[in-house]
Amino acid sequence: xxxxxxxxxxxxxxxxxxIGKEVAAQLNIPCYDKELIAKxxxxxxxxxxxxxxxxxxxxxxxxxxxFTNRALGETNQDYLWKIQCRVIQNLAEQGPCVIVGxxxxxxxxxxxxxxxxxxHADNGFRAKRIVRVYGExxxxxxxxxxxxxxxxxxxxxxxxxxxxxxxxxxxxxLDSGQLGxxxxxxxxxxxx
Amino acid sequence: xxxxxxxxxxxxxxxxxxIGKEVAAQLNIPCYDKELIAKxxxxxxxxxxxxxxxxxxxxxxxxxxxFTNRALGETNQDYLWKIQCRVIQNLAEQGPCVIVGxxxxxxxxxxxxxxxxxxHADNGFRAKRIVRVYGExxxxxxxxxxxxxxxxxxxxxxxxxxxxxxxxxxxxxLDSGQLGxxxxxxxxxxxx
Numbered sequence: 107x108x109x110x111x112x113x114x115x116x117x118x119x120x121x122x123x124x125i126g127k128e129v130a131a132q133l134n135i136p137c138y139d140k141e142l143i144a145k146x147x148x149x150x151x152x153x154x155x156x157x158x159x160x161x162x163x164x165x166x167x168x169x170x171x172x173f174t175n176r177a178l179g180e181t182n183q184d185y186l187w188k189i190q191c192r193v194i195q196n197l198a199e200q201g202p203c204v205i206v207g208x209x210x211x212x213x214x215x216x217x218x219x220x221x222x223x224x225x226h227a228d229n230g231f232r233a234k235r236i237v238r239v240y241g242e243x244x245x246x247x248x249x250x251x252x253x254x255x256x257x258x259x260x261x262x263x264x265x266x267x268x269x270x271x272x273x274x275x276x277x278x279x280l281d282s283g284q285l286g287x288x289x290x291x292x293x294x295x296x297x298x
Numbered sequence: 299x300x301x302x303x304x305x306x307x308x309x310x311x312x313x314x315x316x317i318g319k320e321v322a323a324q325l326n327i328p329c330y331d332k333e334l335i336a337k338x339x340x341x342x343x344x345x346x347x348x349x350x351x352x353x354x355x356x357x358x359x360x361x362x363x364x365f366t367n368r369a370l371g372e373t374n375q376d377y378l379w380k381i382q383c384r385v386i387q388n389l390a391e392q393g394p395c396v397i398v399g400x401x402x403x404x405x406x407x408x409x410x411x412x413x414x415x416x417x418h419a420d421n422g423f424r425a426k427r428i429v430r431v432y433g434e435x436x437x438x439x440x441x442x443x444x445x446x447x448x449x450x451x452x453x454x455x456x457x458x459x460x461x462x463x464x465x466x467x468x469x470x471x472l473d474s475g476q477l478g479x480x481x482x483x484x485x486x487x488x489x490x
Contacts, residue, residue, distance in 0.1 A: 226466050271464060272465065274473075277473040277476045278472055278473065279470065281469040293488070297477065
C-alpha cells in the first residue's frame with residue numbers, strides 16, 4: 107500500500123501539529139490544519155471564529171449543550187460536520203497531503219492509501235509544552251489539558267463512534283514525550 | 299534515553315511474538331517469551347503446563363472464577379504473579395533483551411531504559427494468521443480470537459489496572475496487519 111495521505115490525530119500539547127507540519131515539509135507535500143477552518147468557513151458561510159469554536163476551543167458550557175438540542179433537527183454543528191467531511195474528502199482527492207485533527211482518520215477510513223497516526227504524551231510533557239511553545243499562561247496548564255482532552259474525546263466519539271485514544275483506531279500511535287518529536291517525524295516519514 | 303529493553307504486548311494472532319523474535323535476532327539480544335514460563339515453573343515448583351494456563355490458554359470457566367475466591371487469601375495466580383514480576387525484573391537486570399507478553403511493560407514501568415510496544419491488527423488478519431502460522435483449526439478462528447482477547451484483557455487489567463489496548467499505555471503501537479510485520483520490525487529496531 108502506498109500512503110498518499112497521512113492523518114494525524116493528537117492530544118492537545120503533544121506536538122502532533124508540529125510533527126505533521128514537519129513531516130509534510132520534509133516530504134514536500136501540503137499540511138492542512140488551520141487551513142481546514144478557513145475552507146469550512148468559506149463553504150458554510152459561518153465566520154472562521156465560529157467554525158473554530160465547534161471542535162474544541164469552546165466555552166465552558168459546551169459539553170453540556172453541544173450534543174443535545176437535536177429535537178428540532180440538524181444543529182449548526184451537524185451542518186458543519188457534513189462540510190468538514192466534504193472539505194477533507196476533496197483535499198484527499200486532490201493529492202498527497204498531511205491532515206491534522208478534525209477526525210480526518212475517520213472521514214477517510216475507506217481509502218486504502220491513508221496512514222492514520224495518533225500522537226500522545228504524558229500530561230507533564232504536554233503541560234510544559236503548551237506554556238513554552240503555545241505561549242499559554244503558566245497557571246494550572248494541567249487543568250486546561252484535561253478540559254481539552256475531554257472535549258476532543260467527546261467530539262470525536264460523538265461523530266465517529268470510536269473510542270478516543272484506543273490503539274486499534276490507528277495504524278501507528280506514538281508517545282512524543284518519550285520518543286521525542288524528531289523521532290516521531292522520522293518514523294512517519296519512513297512509512298510514507 | 300537508551301533503550302536496553304523492549305517489551306512487546308500483543309493481540310493474539312497479530313504477529314507480536316514473531317516481531318519480537320525478529321527484532322531480538324537482528325539486534326543480537328535474547329528474546330524471552332515461552333522461556334518465561336519455564337523460569338516461572340522452576341521458581342514456583344508448579345508444572346509448566348499449569349503456569350501456562352494462568353495467563354490465557356485456559357479453560358472456558360476461567361473468566362468467571364479466576365479473579366474471585368480471594369476471600370481465603372492469595373490464590374495460586376497471585377503467587378505466580380509475584381514470581382512473574384521477580385523473573386522479569388531479574389532478566390531486565392541481566393542485560394538488553396526483548397520480552398514478549400506477561401505484562402512486562404507494567405512490571406518494568408519504573409525503568410527509564412524500556413521501550414514499550416503494543417502490536418495489534420484487525421480480526422480478519424489475525425484469524426487468517428492463526429490458521430496459517432499457528433496451525434489452528436480453520437473453524438471459526440474469529441471466535442477464538444475474541445475469547446483470547448477477552449481473557450488477555452481481563453488478566454492485564456486485573457494485575458495492572460491499565461486499560462488494555464489504550465494507546466497511552468505504550469510508547470509505540472503498531473498495526474501489523476496494515477503496516478506489515480517486516481515494517482514493524484524495522485521501526486522497533488530503529489528505536490533501540
